[in-house]
Amino acid sequence: MRRISLHRPRNGIPFITFFDIYPSCSAITIRGHSNTSISVKGKFGVNSNFENVKCLDDALTLFHQMVRMKPLPSLVEFSKLYKTMLNMKHYSAVVSLFGEMQKSYIQIDGFILSIVINSYCLMRRVDCGFSVLPIYLKSGIPFNVVTFNTLIRGFFAENKVKDAVNLFKKLAKEKICEPNEVMYGTIMNGLSKRGHTQKTLSLLRLMEVGKTKPNINNYNIVIDALCKDRNLDAAINLLNEMKQKVIPPDIVTYNSLIDGLCKLGQWEKVMTLFSEMRNFNIYPDVHTFTMVIDGLCKEGKVEDAEEVMRHTNEKGVEPNIFTYNVIMDGYCLRGQMDRARSIFDFMIDKSIEPDNICYNVLINGYCKKKNLAEAMQMFCEISQKRPKPNMVTYNTILQGLFEVGRIGSAKQVFAEMLSTGPIPDLCTHTTLLNGYFKYGLVEEAMSYFNKLEIKRLSTDIGFYNAVINGLCKNGELDKAHTIFEKLSIMGLLPNSRTYNTMITGFCLEGLLDEAKAMLRKMGDNGCLPNEVTYNVIVQGFLRYSKISEMSTFMKEMAGKGFSFDATTTELLINVIRKNPSVLDMIPHFHSENKK
DNA sequence: GTAGGGTTAG
Secondary structure, rough: OEEEEOOOOOOOOOEEEEOOOOOOOOOOOOOOOOOOEEEEEOOOOOOHHHHHHOOOHHHHHHHHHHHHHHOEEOOOHHHHHHHHHHHHOHHHHHHHHHHHHHHHOOOOHHHHHHHHHHHHHOOOHHHHHOOOOHHHHHOOOOOOOHHHHHHHHHHHHHHOOHHHHHHHHHHHOOOOOOOHHHHHHHHHHHOOOOOOOOHHHHHHHHHOOOOOOOHHHHHHHHHHHHHHHHHHHHHHHHHHHHHHOOOOOOOOHHHHHHHHHHHHEEEOHHHHHHHHHHOOOOOOOOHHHHHHHHHHHOOOHHHHHHHHHHHHHOOOOOOOOOHHHHHHHHHOOOOOHHHHHHHHHHHHHHHOOOOHHHHHHHHHHHOOOOOOOHHHHHHHHHHOOOOOOOOOOOOOOHHHHHHOOOOOHHHHHHHHHHOOOOOHHHHHHHHHHHHHHHHOOOOHHHHHHHHHHOOOOOHHHHHHHHHHHHHHHHHHHHHHHHHHHHHHHOOOOOOOOHHHHHHHHHHHHOOHHHHHHHHHHHHHHHOOOOOOHHHHHHHHHHHOOOOHHHHHHHHHHHOOOOOHHHHHHHHHHHHHHHHOOOHHOOOOOOOOHOO
């Protein structure tokens, strides 16, 4: 069967399309340099060749077959192949195949160039993405909104927010291209994901009065940002605005809102949204159920969560790996590792391949139960599989091993991480330091710390808190104090944990005046003393029987509505037993505390 | 055939 069709596309170049049977390449549209397209349909349908591309080798083989064909396949087929490769994350391979195309003088078009720019952006090389722009000019291909949207996404991928926004502004100002809803969406999404919810909302308002009116996606981005900020009232107001403007919310809109409400435990409102959705003929999907299940699990209601999972099945929605991971985490949080492991086996029975998160959840669960045998078993299991253990896996198992004192194994795992694993992050460094300090290995801790300082890899206050705490606990208060004083020079702001750690350190050494001075300094630096601070300092005075000063701080505590923790209470009882008159020194406290 | 939104782990 042969069909010939002649049509004239917008750019004015005529295309002639043939449909025929072509055994050697059964599903490829072929276009010669004269812009003649020949589409060959085989028994597997038009896309079958790309569905069969399972790995990089398949893609390369097919590409080389394609470039040798006469006449050449159409650029549509080349872009389909490139897209398939991008989906498999073979970004640099796309770039090099594009190079081969250029060397062979194969004609290119704007689609191909956008894909090449995207490949660079996905490799986090937006700079190389820009270097593709001259090819447009040389080839007489006009830039379009996709070209620049891809580059804007590239900037965001490298966290270059200002560059992204500047490019966006430049495009509009110099009339290089008219931003559309997608481009607004890209900017809004980039800003909202970095906490700039108000700017995102302003852009939506700008769109409302401008030429490009916001679509459902633009609203969804803002609603999700508001929900993530726990500003559910504002999010629901925006939902109502959408309804008024006859932009009907969709499942994504409702999922953002339901997730926000679940995280706040506002279950009645969740139910209201569920019934509202039904009125709009929008049905909950696997995301909706998973978020509800997650919310219930985080409140410890895992049985209810399992009930919802059964309900999910009744509604014809299949739980996916997210759902199972969430339920497993729920059981792990409650220490019910047997239940978590049944879910795990059940999932495998359903032919769902466990992923990294799944293993990490279980490893964390076993570590929390101090069952390092099982944790290590799972760690070894994942080490022999793909995907390989990631940073979270290593950090979890390291923490677990240190927790139970298996320092040798921890060192072994860390060495393995350095040689074949992911690059350690700040959490790894902090875990390692905490571990060394906990077991008195001060020299090892400090030599590791110094190495990191030289490499300037330690730029986080949480990390310094670990060092300061470790030094204080190992009787090295002076060194801790020196590092504390250095923080401001490095431009790091101490937080309440930093101060509390230093105050604890001073109290342990009986340097109560220094402790007191540090507490007063906290307020000056905009970091108010909290319940922990007061408990720590009161404990200090109690240990050194400075009853009248203790009384002063207790009064302040009472004024701020802070309570004693277990340690303070115990110390206080011991002091009162020895000397009952102390009771009169204690200010009017909650009667509960006084008993 | 190229660019966009919502769910999980340390």
